Amino acid sequence: MPDVVTMDKIVSLARRRGFVFPSSEIYGGLGSVYDYGHYGVLLKENVKARWLEAMVRERDDIVALDSSVLLHPRVWEASGHVTGFTDPLVDCRHCKRRYRADQLAEAECGARPSKHPGETELCDLTEPRQFNLMFSTRIGPLEETGVDAYLRPETAQGIFVNFKNVAQIARRKPPFGIAQIGKAFRNEITPGNFIFRTLEFEQMEMEFFVPPAEAEEWFRYWVEERRSWYLRLGIRESHLRVRAHDPDELSHYSSATSDIEYLFPIGWSELEGIANRGAYDLGAHTEASGTKLEWVDSDSGDRYTPHVVEPAAGVNRSLLAFLVDAYDEEEVAGRERTVLRLHPQIAPVKVAVLPLIPRNEEIASRARVLYEELRRAVVAEYDDSGQIGRRYRRQDEIGTPYALTIDEQTLEDDTVTIRDRDSLAQERIPISGARAFVVDKLAEKWRTPKPD
Amino acid sequence: MPDVVTMDKIVSLARRRGFVFPSSEIYGGLGSVYDYGHYGVLLKENVKARWLEAMVRERDDIVALDSSVLLHPRVWEASGHVTGFTDPLVDCRHCKRRYRADQLAEAECGARPSKHPGETELCDLTEPRQFNLMFSTRIGPLEETGVDAYLRPETAQGIFVNFKNVAQIARRKPPFGIAQIGKAFRNEITPGNFIFRTLEFEQMEMEFFVPPAEAEEWFRYWVEERRSWYLRLGIRESHLRVRAHDPDELSHYSSATSDIEYLFPIGWSELEGIANRGAYDLGAHTEASGTKLEWVDSDSGDRYTPHVVEPAAGVNRSLLAFLVDAYDEEEVAGRERTVLRLHPQIAPVKVAVLPLIPRNEEIASRARVLYEELRRAVVAEYDDSGQIGRRYRRQDEIGTPYALTIDEQTLEDDTVTIRDRDSLAQERIPISGARAFVVDKLAEKWRTPKPD
Numbered sequence: 001m002p003d004v005v006t007m008d009k010i011v012s013l014a015r016r017r018g019f020v021f022p023s024s025e026i027y028g029g030l031g032s033v034y035d036y037g038h039y040g041v042l043l044k045e046n047v048k049a050r051w052l053e054a055m056v057r058e059r060d061d062i063v064a065l066d067s068s069v070l071l072h073p074r075v076w077e078a079s080g081h082v083t084g085f086t087d088p089l090v091d092c093r094h095c096k097r098r099y100r101a102d103q104l105a106e107a108e109c110g111a112r113p114s115k116h117p118g119e120t121e122l123c124d125l126t127e128p129r130q131f132n133l134m135f136s137t138r139i140g141p142l143e144e145t146g147v148d149a150y151l152r153p154e155t156a157q158g159i160f161v162n163f164k165n166v167a168q169i170a171r172r173k174p175p176f177g178i179a180q181i182g183k184a185f186r187n188e189i190t191p192g193n194f195i196f197r198t199l200e201f202e203q204m205e206m207e208f209f210v211p212p213a214e215a216e217e218w219f220r221y222w223v224e225e226r227r228s229w230y231l232r233l234g235i236r237e238s239h240l241r242v243r244a245h246d247p248d249e250l251s252h253y254s255s256a257t258s259d260i261e262y263l264f265p266i267g268w269s270e271l272e273g274i275a276n277r278g279a280y281d282l283g284a285h286t287e288a289s290g291t292k293l294e295w296v297d298s299d300s301g302d303r304y305t306p307h308v309v310e311p312a313a314g315v316n317r318s319l320l321a322f323l324v325d326a327y328d329e330e331e332v333a334g335r336e337r338t339v340l341r342l343h344p345q346i347a348p349v350k351v352a353v354l355p356l357i358p359r360n361e362e363i364a365s366r367a368r369v370l371y372e373e374l375r376r377a378v379v380a381e382y383d384d385s386g387q388i389g390r391r392y393r394r395q396d397e398i399g400t401p402y403a404l405t406i407d408e409q410t411l412e413d414d415t416v417t418i419r420d421r422d423s424l425a426q427e428r429i430p431i432s433g434a435r436a437f438v439v440d441k442l443a444e445k446w447r448t449p450k451p452d
Numbered sequence: 453m454p455d456v457v458t459m460d461k462i463v464s465l466a467r468r469r470g471f472v473f474p475s476s477e478i479y480g481g482l483g484s485v486y487d488y489g490h491y492g493v494l495l496k497e498n499v500k501a502r503w504l505e506a507m508v509r510e511r512d513d514i515v516a517l518d519s520s521v522l523l524h525p526r527v528w529e530a531s532g533h534v535t536g537f538t539d540p541l542v543d544c545r546h547c548k549r550r551y552r553a554d555q556l557a558e559a560e561c562g563a564r565p566s567k568h569p570g571e572t573e574l575c576d577l578t579e580p581r582q583f584n585l586m587f588s589t590r591i592g593p594l595e596e597t598g599v600d601a602y603l604r605p606e607t608a609q610g611i612f613v614n615f616k617n618v619a620q621i622a623r624r625k626p627p628f629g630i631a632q633i634g635k636a637f638r639n640e641i642t643p644g645n646f647i648f649r650t651l652e653f654e655q656m657e658m659e660f661f662v663p664p665a666e667a668e669e670w671f672r673y674w675v676e677e678r679r680s681w682y683l684r685l686g687i688r689e690s691h692l693r694v695r696a697h698d699p700d701e702l703s704h705y706s707s708a709t710s711d712i713e714y715l716f717p718i719g720w721s722e723l724e725g726i727a728n729r730g731a732y733d734l735g736a737h738t739e740a741s742g743t744k745l746e747w748v749d750s751d752s753g754d755r756y757t758p759h760v761v762e763p764a765a766g767v768n769r770s771l772l773a774f775l776v777d778a779y780d781e782e783e784v785a786g787r788e789r790t791v792l793r794l795h796p797q798i799a800p801v802k803v804a805v806l807p808l809i810p811r812n813e814e815i816a817s818r819a820r821v822l823y824e825e826l827r828r829a830v831v832a833e834y835d836d837s838g839q840i841g842r843r844y845r846r847q848d849e850i851g852t853p854y855a856l857t858i859d860e861q862t863l864e865d866d867t868v869t870i871r872d873r874d875s876l877a878q879e880r881i882p883i884s885g886a887r888a889f890v891v892d893k894l895a896e897k898w899r900t901p902k903p904d
Contacts, residue, residue, distance in 0.1 A: 018621035024524030026613050026741040033520045035614055037621060041516035064493040068485045069652055072476030089593055131593035139651065141541055141550065141583035141639060161478050162487055169470035169489060171837055183635065187593060199591065200521055289478040385623055
């Protein structure tokens with residue numbers, strides 16, 4: 001990562017260019033909840049589309065699912081979330097704030113006088129207590145007749161309880177997977193690292209059901225496959241590492257977990273977890289529901305509970321990693337520029353069309369025609385507002401790989417200038433071949449690694 | 453609509469083919485909540501993609517937004533939802549069930565003896581009471597220190613509170629719009645019409661901000677534009693109508709609303725509402741937040757609060773309309789078949805590749821090669837399980853427009869059979885041109901109206 005990246009710069013760029021806004025800002029905001037603006041939506045949709053491509057569209061062994069946020073409350077009893085999905089919290093008797101007992105090093109006690117940064121002993125902490133992280137609500141219009149329910153804290157359980165439905169209809173036998181993208185909610189105390197950890201977030205989870213004897217092999221396969229996905233989308237290899245959990249770190253359901261970690265500005269942190277969940281989940285729901293969630297081989301008559309290997313990624317956290325990894329500042333001809341070197345497959349806009357002199361109707365008209373042609377092939381943007389230098393900077397900051405400029409020479413010789421976001425190289429090409437040229441250039445750029 | 457369609461048949465097909473499952477089924481289900489299986493996800497994604505294309509990608513005057521489900525509670529006070537978003541409910545003293553006072557005609561009192569269907573007077577109803585439709589929850593780990601919050605009952609308010617952020621960054625002046633697709637939640641008593649009305653659902657809402665004098669004109673424009681969208685995606689014109697709300701039906705915020713209604717099996721019902729919301733929302737949030745949500749013209753210095761025209765559609769309800777409109781049964785050569793005549797642009801799978809004799813390795817191998825080629829262009833499916841007749845029926849029931857069959861003749865003359873879902877016409881074409889042929893056929897089919 002270039003030394004220039006800080007979380008503050010990412011937050012500032014994301015806000016300035018309309019990627020991410022704090023939620024409910026006009027009412028003073030809601031802590032750790034965010035809204036995504038136009039470019040944020042496009043970037044997020046691209047991240048999700050690339051995941052679905054890699055996990056479902058380009059494979060024959062994984063099907064898609066979209067289960068509900070509200071589930072029967074017994075799902076969370078059986079899964080262990082009602083009793084076990086908790087954080088140990090402590091209260092500071094001085095500042096009245098609440099902290100995670102396992103993250104006190106990061107806590108900033110409001111009672112600590114800023115002039116004496118060393119005096120952390122002012123925080124007089126209570127003993128840790130366990131608090132459940134699920135948001136609860138009630139289905140039904142009246143307190144006395146309603147049903148308690150939770151907002152799902154993960155999408156995975158919606159997959160497990162549908163195992164039998166999907167397995168029957170998908171006519172697949174293990175190994176096969178079920179993939180889901182969807183929102184999850186966690187009532188967490190967060191240290192405020194922008195969209196790294198938020199109260200609501202989108203998960204991309206896939207549960208891969210395998211014969212028990214193959215679980216370890218598939219676990220290793222998915223760690224490598226998921227790591228490779230980030231690399232293919234341009235994340236620098238030196239910013240990515242795989243860390244196996246120590247036995248005492250493992251969740252109650254897991255026999256092995258490896259995190260793919262990214263070098264965020266806050267340090268190496270989890271980007272995605274791959275867990276070998278064994279038969280825990282299908283077993284727990286079989287016991288609680290009385291429905292046998294097992295595999296019956298119609299040829300041999302063998303029956304067994306498949307083991308599960310789960311790669312669980314976060315959409316928002318991935319988006320943050322892509323932003324951080326793409327962020328760069330450099331001096332060009334004595335001027336600073338900020339540029340997002342996003343992989344073209346996730347860049348919100350692929351090409352911009354800029355009339356050099358928008359007042360010149362002929363130039364504007366040629367630019368519109370080119371824009372209309374390009375947008376049928378790729379996501380394009382037409383920008384005629386402000387000086388050309390400002391327009392380039394705007395496109396650099398949203399990560400647009402190419403810009404095409406129409407100028408007076410275009411009217412003479414039917415050529416346009418194509419500018420490369422990364423190298424800043426400009427070349428003139430015939431306007432008639434611009435669309436094909438851009439499509440080829442984009443394909444070429446996504447095979448070329450980012451400068452390290 | 454063919455007379456054959458009933459809601460039961462749609463529910464049954466949706467379940468049998470893995471479009472839609474009842475949520476938490478192994479735990480006895482959760483009323484009015486549903487999960488989407490593989491083909492349901494593909495169909496739903498296609499519906500959303502077509503909406504985004506029409507509303508954002510193919511236009512220059514609308515940008516995208518994705519705001520949070522959890523918003524600052526004051527948003528819902530200002531919008532009027534805390535006090536006004538209620539249903540009048542009555543209790544039956546006999547059967548203890550609760551009904552909407554305005555929908556008693558549809559109520560089925562459990563106390564009514566089934567042998568005497570006429571004796572509805574057994575239901576002894578309480579006076580109606582108003583119940584708020586928002587799900588509430590609490591942010592923060594403890595009851596005493598948490599903040600009350602609601603799950604949004606509509607996505608629109610997340611757009612209004614972001615008006616200033618987006619307007620500044622998008623560098624657009626009215627008329628311009630902000631479009632959003634996202635989940636919303638309503639704690640409703642539903643009459644159980646499958647996915648027509650559910651506790652959680654996805655909305656596709658667009659708020660179009662216009663100079664006040666242009667509001668009526670834009671209102672008419674959007675009614676026609678949205679109606680046209682359904683027609684373009686194959687909904688029969690005779691199953692669609694526009695119904696203007698009577699003055700006494702209008703919401704508190706609306707000066708005019710028209711519903712686009714579809715002829716569902718439950719009768720003509722709202723598919724999408726287009727409302728002229730005036731300056732109500734921006735005005736209410738300006739007053740409550742102290743942040744001026746107005747438009748300032750940088751040239752003339754004029755400032756005004758834009759009026760809002762809102763086309764608000766439901767993803768799930770649209771999906772139901774597309775399924776109902778596509779559903780058909782017919783007798784072919786003495787056998788019944790069920791077919792979904794889905795528009796190719798929303799069909800989950802565009803083409804299936806079927807080896808006639810899967811055991812024949814040469815046939816299977818040729819089929820795999822063709823499949824791998826086709827899937828790079830369109831969503832394709834390879835199916836080698838069961839008799840060819842069963843495989844055709846399966847593809848018919850999920851609405852796959854074309855099926856390509858590889859047989860022994862393929863090995864001799866390099867041709868394959870292409871079968872048309874609707875006409876059942878089969879023709880032999882060279883395998884080398886199959887990909888281009890399929891792509892052309894799909895384009896042709898989506899210009900041809902469905903048989904009425």
